[in-house]
Ligand code: FES
């Protein structure tokens with residue numbers, strides 16, 4: 001999937017700024033990809049993971065500010081923080097909405113909270129140990145951001161979801177978020193490289209992140225399918241369904257996702273080599289939510 | 298289902314239960330716990346050979362190669378590398394941070410040709426009492442050296458089939474390369490260029506040469522001050538993306554009249570947060586150092602705190618992202634943000650927009 005796009009000149013010069021988007025979910029059906037609960041719930045896992053996950057990015061990045069000795073990178077990091085903070089809020093709005101449909105996701109979100117606040121929190125460390133744990137977490141974030149950039153680009157191009165009649169407001173949320181992920185795809189990587197950059201540290205983070213992310217998505221999808229009141233436990237998450245959804249273009253292919261890991265293990269990897277800032281800018285220029293946010297300022 | 302605590306909460310949660318509520322430790326969670334504790338130990342070990350952070354300077358020294366008067370009170374500067382080397386490529390809408398000899402930094406849009414890889418062009422209007430612009434006009438001469446940072450782009454031009462460009466006076470600088478790009482792409486475009494008099498408006502010839510039929514030069518002396526945004530939007534092609542740069546009242550009028558026009562989306566450059574119009578001065582005390590900083594009426598608390606605490610976090614500077622939240626110890630805050638939930642207003646303050654009466658003490 002990761003086509004070797006040419007790095008367009010001047011692309012990396014984009015100034016990042018958070019957009020104060022608002023969404024109204026009061027008319028969102030539970031199965032917002034009509035007739036396709038599995039696709040709906042696989043994507044819904046994002047709404048359960050991202051609020052806590054992205055707030056964690058924000059806390060970790062804020063801690064890294066005093067270590068940065070590059071004014072331009074600092075500016076990018078500040079832009080990144082604001083974008084992630086608003087992503088978290090936007091997704092948590094959807095998570096709240098699931099409850100309105102009688103789908104109680106709290107057993108899952110309590111685990112997510114615990115993971116990001118406790119397990120990946122500050123762990124009561126001090127001094128040098130605290131600083132290393134900080135750098136290690138930046139390596140983890142850089143690895144996660146590799147996937148969010150991939151997914152961001154994927155959702156921008158996912159015409160399969162339009163064809164399947166997916167809810168337009170939900171698509172706008174996903175694509176606004178995806179476009180900002182593409183916009184800021186180099187920041188976490190550059191920050192890690194500025195503070196450390198060693199190949200072993202970068203790739204070992206990826207070796208943990210990739211399987212854990214996969215595991216979280218699988219169990220999240222299964223959890224939501226099991227607890228969906230409209231399915232009444234009849235319909236289970238199935239690999240076959242995932243394959244069908246990938247074929248329809250409503251979900252990325254498993255192979256595409258896993259193949260995405262490989263370039264991260266090359267020494268010359270840089271996020272700017274993948275994805276298209278041009279495409280992201282084009283979407284943000286037409287996104288209803290992003291446009292409404294700009295119009296208000 | 299609500300995540301406990303919302304955006305500001307960092308409270309440490311209890312060990313979560315199994316997903317199906319069975320009375321045993323969750324398999325994924327307990328495996329992760331083991332993995333992470335090993336991982337953390339490895340990370341401490343890795344630290345031993347981590348090289349110290351190398352400071353990065355992105356300053357670039359350029360030479361003023363040529364200066365030209367483009368209109369009344371407007372000069373353009375052609376900047377090149379001292380050794381004539383190629384400069385980083387840029388896209389329409391990009392700007393340069395220019396460090397003037399006095400040390401003051403100003404942002405100027407690049408208004409030259411994106412294909413020219415050996416020179417940047419900026420244009421500067423002398424503003425009455427403007428320190429930066431006065432310095433450019435009076436102190437810089439061909440051969441002067443200036444330090445620049447960038448280019449960076451906060452005003453990117455998105456691909457579209459049709460465009461409306463609206464520029465007011467010196468606001469033409471970012472628009473000019475956009476017009477060229479749109480023309481080169483074969484898009485359907487129109488430019489409305491306003492100003493006081495034609496003599497005060499730079500680059501008229503350059504623009505009309507691109508395509509005289511698509512350029513409307515609109516000086517107030519001939520047409521009067523624009524009555525409304527609608528007038529400026531009239532020439533827009535159907536479904537156009539509008540890119541505008543000019544004085545704030547012009548942008549506001551365009552925003553007001555945009556919905557009733559043929560323009561589909563409106564884009565303008567943001568230069569930091571909007572000016573503070575209804576602020577009163579107050580004081581902010583940083584509890585950790587005991588310092589008391591006066592906040593003038595036309596500055597935000599963040600502006601002032603940033604001087605004292607360079608690592609303070611912020612992002613949007615408009616009260617909507619929550620990044621600049623600081624713990625509030627005492628004082629009466631007038632909350633002006635859009636993120637802070639009611640219960641947290643007691644003990645948190647968004648220093649980018651919120652103000653206070655008298656003195657506030659914050660946890661910084
Ligand atoms: S910086 Fe975004 S709320 Fe203050």
Ligand SMILES: [Fe+2]
Pocket residue numbers: 054083084087148177181
């Ligand atoms: Fe995000």
Ligand SMILES: [Fe+2]
Pocket residue numbers: 084145148180181184
């Ligand atoms: Fe991100």
